[in-house]
Each structure stands twice: as C-alpha cells, then as structure tokens.
Amino acid sequence: MPRHSIAVVFAGSGGSGAMSAGAVFLRAAARAGYFGMMTQLFGAQVRGGESAALVQIGVEPIEAQPDRFDAFVALDWDKVEQFAAEIPLDETSLIFADPSAGAVPAGIAKSKGRVVALTMSDPGESKIDRALHGKRVNMFAAGCLAALCGLPADDIGGAVESIFGEKGGDVVGANRARALAGVQAAPALALDLKLAPPTHDRRWLISGNQAVALGALRGGVRFVGCYPITPATDLVEWLAPHLLKLGGRLVLGEDELASVNLALGASYGGVPAMTVTSGPGFSLMVESLGLAVAAEIPLVVIDVMRAGPSTGIASKTEQSDVNLAIYGAHGDAPRVVLAPLSVGDCAGTAEYAVYVAEALQVPVIVLSDQMLGQATAVIDPVSDRPPPQSRKTNGAAAGQPFKRYATGGDAVTPMPLPGTPGREWVAEGLTHNEAGLPASGAAMHAAQIHKRARKIREFDAGDRWGEVTGEGDTAILAFGSTVGPAREAARRLAEAGRNVRVIALRLLAPLPAKQLAQALTGVRRVVVIEQNDTGQLYRHLLGHKAVPVDAESVARPGPLPFRPSEIVNYVA
Amino acid sequence: MTYLAKPKFHHPGLPKNELGYTHRDYEGTVSTLCAGCGHDSITGAIIQACFELAIEPHRVAKISGIGCSSKTPTYFLGNSHGFNSVHGRMPSVLTGANLANRDLIYLGVSGDGDSASIGLGQFAHCLRRGVNMTYIVENNGVYGLTKGQFSATADRGSKSKRGVTNTDNSIDMVAMALQLGASFVARSFSGDKEQLVPIIKAAIAHQGAAFIDVISPCVAFNNHAGSTKSFDFVREHNEAVNRLDFISTRMPIGLQQEPGTVEIVEQHDGSRIALRKLDADYEVHDRAAALGFLQHHAAKGQIVTGLLFVEKEAQDLHAHLDTVEEPLNKLGEKELCPGSAVLGQINAGLR
Numbered sequence: 001m002p003r004h005s006i007a008v009v010f011a012g013s014g015g016s017g018a019m020s021a022g023a024v025f026l027r028a029a030a031r032a033g034y035f036g037m038m039t040q041l042f043g044a045q046v047r048g049g050e051s052a053a054l055v056q057i058g059v060e061p062i063e064a065q066p067d068r069f070d071a072f073v074a075l076d077w078d079k080v081e082q083f084a085a086e087i088p089l090d091e092t093s094l095i096f097a098d099p100s101a102g103a104v105p106a107g108i109a110k111s112k113g114r115v116v117a118l119t120m121s122d123p124g125e126s127k128i129d130r131a132l133h134g135k136r137v138n139m140f141a142a143g144c145l146a147a148l149c150g151l152p153a154d155d156i157g158g159a160v161e162s163i164f165g166e167k168g169g170d171v172v173g174a175n176r177a178r179a180l181a182g183v184q185a186a187p188a189l190a191l192d193l194k195l196a197p198p199t200h201d202r203r204w205l206i207s208g209n210q211a212v213a214l215g216a217l218r219g220g221v222r223f224v225g226c227y228p229i230t231p232a233t234d235l236v237e238w239l240a241p242h243l244l245k246l247g248g249r250l251v252l253g254e255d256e257l258a259s260v261n262l263a264l265g266a267s268y269g270g271v272p273a274m275t276v277t278s279g280p281g282f283s284l285m286v287e288s289l290g291l292a293v294a295a296e297i298p299l300v301v302i303d304v305m306r307a308g309p310s311t312g313i314a315s316k317t318e319q320s321d322v323n324l325a326i327y328g329a330h331g332d333a334p335r336v337v338l339a340p341l342s343v344g345d346c347a348g349t350a351e352y353a354v355y356v357a358e359a360l361q362v363p364v365i366v367l368s369d370q371m372l373g374q375a376t377a378v379i380d381p382v383s384d385r386p387p388p389q390s391r392k393t394n395g396a397a398a399g400q401p402f403k404r405y406a407t408g409g410d411a412v413t414p415m416p417l418p419g420t421p422g423r424e425w426v427a428e429g430l431t432h433n434e435a436g437l438p439a440s441g442a443a444m445h446a447a448q449i450h451k452r453a454r455k456i457r458e459f460d461a462g463d464r465w466g467e468v469t470g471e472g473d474t475a476i477l478a479f480g481s482t483v484g485p486a487r488e489a490a491r492r493l494a495e496a497g498r499n500v501r502v503i504a505l506r507l508l509a510p511l512p513a514k515q516l517a518q519a520l521t522g523v524r525r526v527v528v529i530e531q532n533d534t535g536q537l538y539r540h541l542l543g544h545k546a547v548p549v550d551a552e553s554v555a556r557p558g559p560l561p562f563r564p565s566e567i568v569n570y571v572a
Numbered sequence: 573m574t575y576l577a578k579p580k581f582h583h584p585g586l587p588k589n590e591l592g593y594t595h596r597d598y599e600g601t602v603s604t605l606c607a608g609c610g611h612d613s614i615t616g617a618i619i620q621a622c623f624e625l626a627i628e629p630h631r632v633a634k635i636s637g638i639g640c641s642s643k644t645p646t647y648f649l650g651n652s653h654g655f656n657s658v659h660g661r662m663p664s665v666l667t668g669a670n671l672a673n674r675d676l677i678y679l680g681v682s683g684d685g686d687s688a689s690i691g692l693g694q695f696a697h698c699l700r701r702g703v704n705m706t707y708i709v710e711n712n713g714v715y716g717l718t719k720g721q722f723s724a725t726a727d728r729g730s731k732s733k734r735g736v737t738n739t740d741n742s743i744d745m746v747a748m749a750l751q752l753g754a755s756f757v758a759r760s761f762s763g764d765k766e767q768l769v770p771i772i773k774a775a776i777a778h779q780g781a782a783f784i785d786v787i788s789p790c791v792a793f794n795n796h797a798g799s800t801k802s803f804d805f806v807r808e809h810n811e812a813v814n815r816l817d818f819i820s821t822r823m824p825i826g827l828q829q830e831p832g833t834v835e836i837v838e839q840h841d842g843s844r845i846a847l848r849k850l851d852a853d854y855e856v857h858d859r860a861a862a863l864g865f866l867q868h869h870a871a872k873g874q875i876v877t878g879l880l881f882v883e884k885e886a887q888d889l890h891a892h893l894d895t896v897e898e899p900l901n902k903l904g905e906k907e908l909c910p911g912s913a914v915l916g917q918i919n920a921g922l923r
Contacts, residue, residue: 222900222908225668247908249671249893249900254697258664261657261694265635265668268655270901273668291658417901418653418669419676421630426645426654437601438646438656 002196005058007066008145009087010138012075014042014049017138020163021075022053023376024142024179027159029057030205030378032151033198037062037343037377039561041083042315050079052087057149059196061379063342063484067565069093070193072108073141074101075120081107086560089113094191096145098137116189118144122178136178143182150194153183204344204381208372209235211346211382212302213242216274218347218385219354221300222248223273225262227255230314231370232278232304239276256281260288260301267297268427270393270417272354274300278370279308279321282328289363290329293452295427296405296415298357298364298391302350305369305480307558316559317370319480322536325365326509332449334456336360337509339367339479341467343377349506352386352464359389360455361415367508369531371481371561386464393417403434407447411454456510465505465512466519472499473524474571477547479505479537482529482562489567500571508537511544526551527571533557576602578650589626590822597629598622600650604643610762610788610803611640611710615648617765618679618708621772622649625820627677633669634679637662637691640717640790641683641710649679660691663698663707667889670703673899674890677776678705685715688724688743695745699752699781704888706775707754707783709745710762712790713801720793731798744870746880749783750863755886756782757862758879761806762789770816770845771879777820777843780886787875800873811869813854813878817846837882847879856882 010021019040026038036057043049054069056062068088073096074080084107089095093113097104098120109115120137139160146156160176206214213235224243226236240250249266253259256277263273277285282303292299305321307313325337336356340349350366357364392414404425406413416423426436431448433439470490478486483504490500503519520526526547528538535555541547554570578601586594598619603612622632629651636642638659645654653676657665666680680698687695687709698707713726722730725745726738749757756778760768768786775782787806789795795802800809821842835856837845847856855861862881869876898907909915 222903223668223672225664245910245914247900247903247910249895251667251671253664254693257661258694258697261661261664262668262671264657265655265665265670266672266900267668268665269669269672269899271672273672287658288661291661295655295657417673418633419630419673421628424630424651424653426634426656428656429658430656438643 002194004196006149007056007069008071009052009054009069010073011052011080013078014051016075018051018053018075021138021142022055023163024159025146026055028146028151028156031155031158033200035061035378037375039375050082059198064488064564065561067563075137077101077105081105084108139175139178140182143179144186147183147186148191148193203378205378207376208343208346210238212350213239215347215350219351220272221274221354223266223271224250225253225259226276227253227259229278229281231306231374232276236276256284260285264288264297264299267299276302278304278306286328290333291429292363293333294429296361298361300353300357301365303367304373313559318558319369319530320532325367334453335362336364338506339508341483341504343375344379344382347382355389358391369481404436406434407451411451461507461512465507465515467504468519470501472501475501475503475523475526477503477528485562485564486567488564492568511546516546529554531558578602589623591626595623598649600647603647606792608791611644613762614710614786615644617768617772618648620769625773631677633676635662635666636681637686639683639686645681660686663694667698667703673901675899680705680707682709684711684723684725688745696752699749699754701889702781704779709785710788711785712788712794714790714794716790727800730800733793733796746785747866750859750881754783755780755883757881759785759877761787770818773818774845777839777841779840780888809875811874811876813851815848816879819844
C-alpha cells in the first residue's frame with residue numbers, strides 16, 4: 001500500500017555530505033510534486049563533527065518532525081553514536097549501511113531495525129580520484145532512497161543540477177552520475193517505500209531563515225547591521241546579495257553592540273532597518289532596545305533562538321528568549337514581540353514586523369528559532385501579505401515650533417527625516433520634553449512614559465494576532481516551532497474522535513487580550529506548551545490574566561523538538 | 573531641568589554670515605556644565621566654526637554618547653538634527669545614519685570615557701571604515717559626571733584630586749586614529765581657540781574620517797597640580813607643530829604665500845588649508861612619521877598639537893562601498909526596483 005509520507009535520516013561525520021544528500025532528496029521530492037521538510041542536526045564543529053539531515057516528504061504539508069524515522073542511511077558510522085539518542089528509530093525502521101563501513105553501532109542497533117546492506121561507493125573509482133573528490137556516497141544514497149520512494153530519475157538528476165549548478169559542469173556531472181547509480185541500485189533491494197501519487201502545484205522550497213529575509217525585504221528593509229552568529233548567519237547570507245540588488249546596504253558590525261546601533265542610526269536616518277542575531281548577541285543588544293524605545297526609533301530585531309543560557313548549544317533549538325524579548329531592558333520599555341507560526345509564516349511575520357516598527361516607531365522583535373529557521377520546507381507559496389504601513393514623517397504646520405515628542409494628541413508623533421528644514425529634532429535617550437530636550441522633572445518623565453505605553457496599548461493587531469485551528473473545549477496554546485507539532489497532534493486526536501483547539505500565538509507582546517478571550521470562548525482546559533524549562537510564555541500569560549489560573553504548563557528545555565506523539569500523550 | 577533655554581536676542585547690529593544667520597542661530601541652550609569647563613570653550617569653537625562656514629543648521633546631525641562631553645550638543649546648534657544615544661555607541665549610530673543619508677554633515681561628539689573606555693571598540697571600527705564625519709573627543713582624562721575617576725586617557729603617574737596616582741598606561745587616541753587610517757587627524761587644546769576653530773572648519777570640510785582630540789581640562793576634578801590634563805600643564809607642555817588658516821570653497825586665497833613656511837592643502841570639496849609650519853621637522857602627509865614624532869615628544873612629556881596628518885586623496889565609506897550620490901533614504905521603489913529580470917532570478921532561487 002502506498003505511503004502518505006516517509007521520514008528518512010542521512011547521517012555521517014561532518015563533511016560526509018549528509019546535508020547535501022538530504023537537500024537532493026528533498027528537492028527531488030519537491031520537483032516531483034510532494035511536500036516536505038528537512039531539519040538539520042549537527043554539532044558545533046566546523047568539520048569532523050556529527051551531522052544528520054532529517055527529511056520527511058509526503059502528499060500533505062509537513063510542519064512537524066516525525067515521531068520516528070522510516071529509514072536511517074549511514075554515510076559512515078564515525079560519529080553517529082553522538083546523536084543516536086536524538087533520532088528515534090524502531091523495529092520497523094530500515095537501516096541502510098555500506099558493509100565496508102563496519103558494524104552497526106550499538107546505539108543504532110538497539111532499535112532492532114532491519115539492516116539493509118547497500119554498497120554506496122563506486123568500485124570503479126580510482127584511489128586518486130577518491131582521494132581528490134571523496135566517495136560521493138551521499139549522492140548515491142540520496143538517489144537510491146529517492147528512487148525507492150518512487151521519485152522519477154529526471155527529478156533526482158534535476159535536483160542535483162539545481163543544487164550543484166553553481167559549482168560547474170564537472171562537479172554537477174560527477175554528482176549526478178553517482179545519484180543515478182543510486183537510482184539503478186534501488187530495484188535490487190526489493191523494498192517497497194513507494195509514496196502515493198503527488199498533487200502537482202507551484203510550491204516554494206524555502207527555509208525559515210530565508211523566509212524571514214524575504215519578508216523583511218518585502219516590508220521595505222533596506223539596511224541591515226549584523227554580526228555573524230549561529231543559527232542566524234544563513235539568514236543574512238541569503239539576504240545580503242538580494243538586499244544589495246534592491247539598493248540596500250548591509251554592514252557587518254564589529255559586535256552586536258555596534259550592529260544594533262548601526263541599524264538604529266540608519267533607521268533614524270530614514271531607512272527601514274533591521275538587525276539579525278541569536279540569544280548571545282541579543283543579550284548584548286538589550287541596551288539599545290531601551291534606546292529605541294526611549295528615542296522612539298523603528299527597529300526590527302530578528303532573534304533566531306538557540307539553546308541557552310550563555311553560549312548554550314549554538315546549533316540547536318530552544319524557545320527560551322521569551323522573557324528577554326518581552327521584558328529585556330532597564331526601565332519601562334514596552335515593545336512588540338512577534339513569533340512566526342511556521343516556516344512559510346516567517347515571511348509574513350517578518351514583513352508585518354517591519355510595518356509595525358515603522359508605524360509605531362518602536363523596536364519589534366521577531367522570535368524565530370533554530371528549528372524553524374534552519375528547517376527547509378516545501379510549502380504552498382505564501383500569498384497572504386500584511387497591508388503595508390509606513391512611518392509618519394509629516395511635521396507640524398509651518399511656523400509652529402516642531403515638537404517631536406508631543407504628548408496629549410496621537411501617541412505616535414511625526415518623525416521627519418533628519419535634514420528637513422524647520423523640522424529639526426534630536427533623538428534622545430535621556431528623559432526629554434516634547435521638543436526633545438533633556439528634562440528630569442517628574443511630570444515630563446511620566447508624560448513621556450505614558451506616551452510610549454499608549455502607543456503599545458492602542459496597537460491592535462486585528463486578525464494578525466494569531467490563528468485558531470480546530471474546535472473543542474481543550475485548547476493547546478503554542479508559538480514558533482511548537483505550533484507545527486501541536487497542530488499535528490490535534491489532527492491525530494481529531495482522527496481518534498477527540499476535538500482539540502490549537503491557538504497559535506503570533507503576537508506575544510503586547511498580549512492580544514480581546515482576541516485571546518474570544519479564542520478561548522467555550523474552552524475548559526488550556527495547555528500552554530513551550531520549549532523552555534521555566535514556562536516563560538505561561539507566566540507571561542498568567543501575569544496578564546490572559547489564560548485561566550488553572551491553565552496547565554508543558555514546558556521543557558530544548559533542543560529536542562516537540563514530537564506530535566508527546567503532545568498527544570499529554571493531552572489525551 | 574537639565575537645560576536652560578537661552579533667550580533669543582535679535583539685535584539688528586549682530587553680524588551675519590553670508591547666509592544671513594547670526595552667531596546666535598548656531599547656539600543651543602545655556603550650558604549646565606561647571607563654570608570654566610573646557611568643554612564650553614569647545615562648544616564656542618564649534619559654534620564659531622559653523623557660523624564662519626555658513627552651514628545651514630538643518631544640514632547638521634550632531635551625534636553623541638554619554639558623559640559631560642555628550643551633554644554639550646544641547647548647548648550648540650540648537651536648530652540642527654541630532655541623536656543623543658547611549659554610552660560608547662555614538663560611532664555606530666553615526667555610521668548607520670551616514671549610510672542612510674550621506675547628505676548631512678555629521679558631527680560626532682564624544683569624550684575620553686565615551687570613546688577611549690567604554691567605546692574604544694566602536695571608536696576604532698568607525699575610523700577604520702572611513703566614515704565621513706568630524707569626530708571630536710573632548711578629552712579631560714577623567715569621568716566628570718560621576719565625579720573624578722580616571723578615564724583611559726589619564727596619563728600614568730597623573731594624580732587625581734583626591735591624591736590617587738594612576739598606575740595604568742594611557743591610551744593616545746591620536747596615535748590610534750593615525751594607525752586606524754583616519755584621513756584627518758588633529759589635536760588641539762580647548763584653551764586655544766585660534767588653533768581649534770580653523771581645525772574644526774577644516775575637519776568639517778574634509779570628505780572622510782576626521783578625528784580631533786581636544787584636551788579639555790576638567791575644572792572640577794582634573795585641574796590641580798599633579799594632573800597632566802590641567803590648564804597649566806597643557807599650556808606649559810603644548811608643542812604646536814603648525815597653525816592653520818582655513819579657506820572655504822567660496823573664499824579667495826587672501827594669504828601671501830611665503831615659500832617654505834606656508835603649505836596650501838587642497839581638500840576634495842575644493843576648500844583649502846593654509847598651514848604655517850612651526851616645526852621645520854614636521855611633515856603633515858606622512859602617517860608613519862607623525863606617529864613617531866608624536867611618541868618621541870610624548871616621551872619627553874610634551875603634548876603635540878596642530879593638524880598632525882591629512883591625507884591628500886582621502887576617501888570615505890561611501891566611496892569604499894561605491895554607493896550612489898543620492899542618499900539611500902531618498903531612493904524610492906522606482907529607483908530601487910531592480911526590474912523583473914532580477915526579481916525573476918530571486919523567485920527562481922526559491923523553486
């Protein structure tokens with residue numbers, strides 16, 4: 001019977017080409033008309049560590065990691081023990097390995113999965129060729145597994161070309177040849193892993209980090225100040241050439257202190273600006289979050305969260321920067337915090353972040369995470385885009401003294417471009433009066449604090465606050481990369497006859513009280529699920545009385561993703 | 573209140589510059605610094621320089637950090653734009669603002685704490701990038717706002733008002749600026765307005781990273797015997813290598829050029845600096861020699877002042893990045909849209 005989806009792991013030591021194998025497998029599936037998602041599992045070493053591509057493909061959209069993997073492909077066994085515990089296998093899993101690579105390590109063998117012997121290296125290859133170019137067992141493995149799933153050879157070859165195309169004809173040719181050799185080896189294995197027929201449609205193959213970059217560019221970001229940090233670097237690497245083509249500028253700061261202030265300076269100068277980082281860098285930027293709040297300068301900060309505190313695990317996911325994003329800064333420093341709901345939603349949420357920052361003149365933090373950011377997914381194109389909003393730059397009527405920080409009227413006051421004659425103003429981090437001059441009196445301090453608080457209080461995200469799926473009197477409340485597994489869990493519960501509502505929260509701060517209350521109508525049990533140990537979102541919700549006091553918290557640290565079965569077991 | 577509004581006098585007899593602005597139009601509020609503070613003299617010199625250059629006030633963005641020095645932008649150019657940021661971060665805010673809008677004149681106003689202590693990294697990277705700006709450090713060797721701790725430019729052996737001796741080596745920001753590639757480097761003294769005003773004018777006209785270290789004695793915490801940043805000490809140890817006359821693009825050279833004593837340095841914008849050499853050994857276009865000269869005299873306890881280095885063919889960050897003349901903040905979708913071919917490529921990359 002054809003399958004609806006299949007989950008495959010390509011694993012090996014760093015440099016063995018596991019990620020390329022996963023990429024070819026996923027792209028071939030995309031070309032053939034399937035949905036899919038690939039996440040990456042690797043250590044912090046640049047070369048020689050452990051690495052694995054976890055890929056699931058199928059006829060339906062895939063938003064969560066599978067509970068278990070159908071196939072495990074070992075490109076070598078060198079480092080596999082290091083992460084065997086993070087890859088769930090069972091006795092129905094197939095373990096593909098080259099007999100020449102040695103015995104199956106205990107950590108994998110204990111799954112009792114069936115071992116399939118597969119000679120992946122090219123016996124005709126000369127020693128010198130092998131030394132120069134590697135064995136390309138990864139391409140062989142990708143081709144073989146793709147063929148076993150029923151993907152056409154044309155799509156497999158096309159995927160190789162599209163991934164290695166920039167490296168030139170020789171590299172493409174050699175890799176394609178090994179992939180097609182893998183295709184030819186498939187029938188002899190006599191395994192049935194065939195997928196049900198796909199639905200052909202125009203789709204995107206995109207990672208969460210790329211989608212954030214795309215959304216930011218769509219929103220009008222034309223300046224980026226940043227400092228490289230895993231797992232946010234690939235976002236910037238994808239963004240940079242496109243930003244330049246669109247006339248923008250990217251400056252690699254000397255550290256995150258400089259990066260955030262470069263963006264702040266450019267934004268002050270009139271150009272929508274953004275910085276991109278992860279937890280350790282975000283900690284350094286907190287100082288200027290306060291400055292952006294006080295001086296009322298639009299700023300977008302993308303935090304691709306990783307396991308913390310301190311350096312934590314650079315390459316692995318966690319949702320533990322919630323407190324820092326919502327509350328980080330001394331003084332009262334209200335801001336907006338958003339989190340994307342899926343890989344595709346990274347685009348819309350980032351675009352929306354730019355609009356909100358520009359419209360409210362506040363810092364807007366987008367809390368992505370490594371699991372979303374470095375997941376590559378085959379998705380339907382994201383067509384839903386937020387309506388554009390822009391900065392209010394027109395000043396007071398001519399002749400009147402210009403008051404940049406006027407209180408009393410609209411909480412959002414005009415911010416003319418520096419250089420505008422007759423509308424001179426100083427962006428000020430000191431408590432200031434309406435004209436922007438330093439002031440330390442109690443009344444003006446309160447007036448300016450209240451002005452900034454009012455901007456946030458009066459902000460209404462409308463239906464962009466989040467999404468509700470499903471019915472039922474039990475609600476799972478989730479954000480970021482936890483939304484996918486929660487929705488998959490709800491689907492399974494519904495199939496079993498139990499209706500569960502999933503409330504996916506995009507707007508973490510300010511909490512959308514009105515919309516949340518409506519979403520919770522008729523709900524008797526609330527489960528808040530998040531990937532940190534202290535229940536950061538749960539406490540935030542409780543503190544604002546946004547959930548009932550008897551709401552339950554499912555909070556555990558990363559980096560292991562929530563698997564749908566884990567959520568099903570808890571809720572059921 | 574941390575500022576005092578200054579009444580506007582419109583005496584018909586007040587001299588006006590060629591744009592019709594009076595000196596008053598370049599002033600800010602009344603200073604709240606200590607009476608006699610060197611920083612107020614620098615404020616006066618900035619006002620004088622901008623008045624004489626006939627700059628339109630709205631074309632200036634004064635960017636500052638935190639400290640006594642960073643309070644001063646409130647006291648000058650009250651009709652200009654600005655960003656008073658946080659401690660030590662002025663250079664990056666200025667760099668970002670400059671990249672967004674290259675049309676403005678950027679005055680970076682900082683102190684020795686702001687730039688040599690907390691902001692040393694930002695100071696260095698900003699100069700290294702060659703941002704077109706006038707970066708003024710009001711250098712008193714002491715933290716004034718927090719009442720008298722040594723800053724990183726305090727000389728080793730210098731005594732604090734409470735009698736503590738500084739045991740750390742000092743950072744010479746001029747030497748660093750030379751090493752980091754600043755294309756205009758000067759040192760002056762707040763008590764020497766005749767030297768300082770033309771230096772500021774020349775720096776503003778300079779199209780590149782211009783750095784001015786101004787020794788500015790702190791009357792409250794660093795103006796006693798034993799201090800190497802006191803008025804008396806600086807006056808006694810000041811070794812001026814040259815004196816400047818600044819000739820703007822609009823002014824004819826009214827100066828008689830005496831061979832061997834006056835050198836005319838032409839800048840990119842067409843302005844000229846007439847340099848009267850006071851020290852025959854000093855060569856203003858030699859970066860390495862300037863460093864050696866500086867350190868040789870520092871070892872003797874002398875403070876070298878004047879225009880210490882100017883690059884003849886200076887370039888700025890915009891030239892390095894090859895940006896267009898039109899400021900980024902003025903470019904609309906029409907100019908920035910790369911056309912359907914490039915957008916098509918982006919889309920193809922997602923397939």
